[in-house]
Amino acid sequence: MDISNEDPAAMRLKAWVLKHSKSLPTNMTPKRHKDGSYYLAAEEPVRRGQVLVRVPRPLLMNADTARGSAACGRLVAEAGLNEWQALLLHLLCERAAGEASFWAPYIAVLPQDMSYHPLLWGPERLTWLQGSPLAGQLAERQQQVTDDTELLLVAGANELPIALEYGKAHGGRELVTRDSVAWAAAVLLSRAFSLDLAEEEPMEGDMSYWGTWTAHGPDMLCLVPWADLLQHCSAAGPESCAVYQFELGAVTLAAHTSYLPGEPLFDSHGPHLSPVDLVMDYGMEEQPQGLQHQLQPSAAAAAAVAAGGGGGAAQEAAGEGVSLAAAVAAAHAVDAGEGAGVAVPPSPAGAAAEAVAGAAAGPRPGNGSGGGEEEAEAEAAERGAAVTTVSYGGMCGTAGRDRFDANPADVVPPRSSRNAALLAALAAVHGGTAGSSSSTAPAVEGDSAAAATAATAGAGSLALGCGGPDTASLTFLRAALATDVELVRAGWRVKAGAKDVELACRVMGSLAEPTSAATEGALLRALAAYIQGRLAAFPTTLEEDEDRLLGRNGVPRVTGPERLAVVALASQKRALVGSAAAVAGWMQRLEAGWPVAELYDGEEGGEVWGEGAEEEVDAEEEGAQQEWDDWGGGRKGPADGRRGAVSAGKR
Known part of the structure; x- marks a missing residue:
């Protein structure tokens, strides 16, 4: 749990989450990329299937907390703001509250400069998308930001007490502007989860025959502190998608693979996300999960050859010992069929992570004498037989998502x-x-x-x-x-x-x-x-x-x-x-x-x-x-x- 040598903001966030969670299912530490963004790294061996985060509901930010906010709740109700607009205003008010905000430790690690996100691109950058319908889609989104800004202004957002205090403390700067709303919108677009927060519906009589009876309403858009620091990996499945567990009163997700201490941890932002989805919604390019140091150039090129043929282009890549991305590109250039992935042999690092995580967790229970060992051996064999697939450009996960x-x-x-x-x-x-x-x-x-x-x-x-x-x-x-x-x-x-x-x-x-x-x-x-x-x-x-x-x-x-x-x-x-x-x-x-x-x-x-x-x-x-x-x-x-x-x- 020692994070004394980490970034002060990261140390404060972890302490805040731990205070309200009582315990962390997996010991992780926020670390910073060179660009200043944060990610979560394992402090202990992590086994596949292990719960990574368990964030209690009181830490979430959503339309309910916006309506209950002393700063903006009344305006949200009187103006009839929808879920998106309510959360936009809520986030801006909590940022303006500074240290007085309950979510101050979380807001402190949010990126304050979102100019890299397509939603904040100006006319010059929009020319990068020339020829693509993405330019028009982005223009529509940006127009929505303008419309939301005007709606909040008409509703009197800048007349709120917190907005007036913010203006006094910042030289007359207004709380709600086109730029501030664009920032909040980019934060929500790239970090918010859609969660089913419906509670169990009490039923009369014995309904056990029909299984668990749950009333499901529409999903709610939520900011989930701590969980949103996890990076996306296309190889992650449903177990790594955030789910609200009513019995626990918390948002949870699990690891899709094993990790060694110090390795970055990943979740799934959603199934079947294409590179375009990741760019337009999350403002990111997916990076390989440890593949750079797991494969030598020759192995990468050989993997490209194995990708459904690869042909002479991949063979040439293998002979030249080019990078993984170039080898994969060679395979893609030849085989544009079903977008077959590039098979990557199980990495020594991945096998080591499984072994270390298994040793740390101890023997797994079985159905009888020696059953746990047999189950573990069978699972290890299954993992050994499996391969990881990557797509062109260092994309982690399966190819064919274009x-x-x-x-x-x-x-x-x-x-x-x-x-x-x-x-x-x-x-x-x-x-x-x-x-x-x-x-x-x-x-x-x-x-x-x-x-x-x-x-x-x-x-x-x-x-x-x-x-x-x-x-x-x-x-x-x-x-x-x-x-x-x-x-x-x-x-x-x-x-x-x-x-x-x-x-x-x-x-x-x-x-x-x-x-x-x-x-x-x-x-x-x-x-x-x-x-x-x-x-x-x-x-x-x-x-x-x-x-x-x-x-x-x-x-x-x-x-x-x-x-x-x-x-x-x-x-x-x-x-x-x-x-x-x-x-x-x-x-x-x-x-x-x-x-x-x-x-x-x-x-x-x-x-x-x-x-x-x-x-x-x-x-x-x-x-x-x-x-x-x-x-x-x-x-x-x-x-x-x-x-x-x-x-x-x-x-």
Whole structure:
């Protein structure tokens, strides 16, 4: 527990958390990166599955604490601020309170300079995203910051007593300004968790037959001190996503792997996050978890060769003994198929961490004499057989996370008013509303181009990955292009409309399979044209971006905030290039006379990218609604368009 040699702010934060938690499940210490940001490092051996943090509810900051705040609670209620706006004001008031704030030790370690985050980029930096729809998305987010600022000002936030005191202490500076709200928004976007804080609902009679009865309300956006210092790793699974445990009254998450003392600790900010998600929401580029010192250049290149072929490019990399990132890039350049990861042999450091953690924890209990040892040996064998995978650019976790979120309205308009009605019903399922688009699609039967665009844009985004669009995206396009006969066969009644939501979901299940060669041909041609247009809109190529990221071919390695932009653009281009290859292959099959039912089968009859890969939970457990909550293959997006990847229990 000795942290006397650590940063004073870190020492104070740990003492504050320990005071209110009584104990820490894992002994960790906040340390600082060179850029001044904090992370958590292990002070003891950590076993996989061990609870890393247990943060009691009183330490959380959320809309409830905002409404209960003496500084701003009354204004929050009277102005009817939503959850996001309430937390923005709450954070600004607590920062203004200084040492008088209950959360002072936590706020002291928050980054005060968030200029690196895309949300705070100015017009000059926005040019880094030229050719990408990310520039428009970022402009919308920045406009929301402006709107929130104006709303808080109209509500009288700068007339609060704490705001007046803050102005006196800081030379007349106002508490709520466009800059201060942007800072608070970037903090929430990059650090807040979405948690189910619902309490158990008391039930009359014996309900044990039905299991635990819990009332689940909407998730609540929360700042979770201590837990938000953990870094993201894509290899981390659900066990490393924060969850509120009602029985404990605390937020917990566990280690997805073992750690040695001194190593940085990781969590999962959410499943299936792409490099673009990490840049836009969290303002970060994922870094490898200890892979830099675990692999020698030759081993890294050999790993690249093993990544589904790698071919001559990877063999050449192996011969030259290049870096891990360059070896992985060589494999990616050759194999743009399903984004297969680069297999990395189990590292000596990882095995040592398991051994040390196991020795520190002592023998594990078993079901009988010697059972614990057998279980431990079996688990060790399982770990030994497993490999870690990384993707290009030093990305920790599995490859193939590159994703381009396409606006459906830009890909294809609805074929007719009946198709438009089906898509409008799906937009209601998705919780979306008609969105804007740059599409100049012609008018459809009985409808205007604007109505068609609105219907198509309302159902979320299409996910284009390195292996092509996922199944949900193909299904959506099929629904947009299906003929009247195909719609009837799928169950979409002649008089069905935008309010027939349940029927629309059943119809989409029927349209998940190809319907006809003509429709599939139109679908693939529309996709090919869209992808070609998107790639042509970028001022640089994927190879040029990779040169800048890797610092190769005489090109200086890009650093700073601009690196985040290049990481995002390169990820989008990889997804588009991979999708272009997949679509071209499917079109060749179609022209060769393949049965449409087998058109999208893998080389060995397997499933294409995204077909079931995104479902980590059984549909029976989640219910039919969960299946359609994520409909469209991409994330539903930030609530009100203003926060990061915050699905239940995830950051």
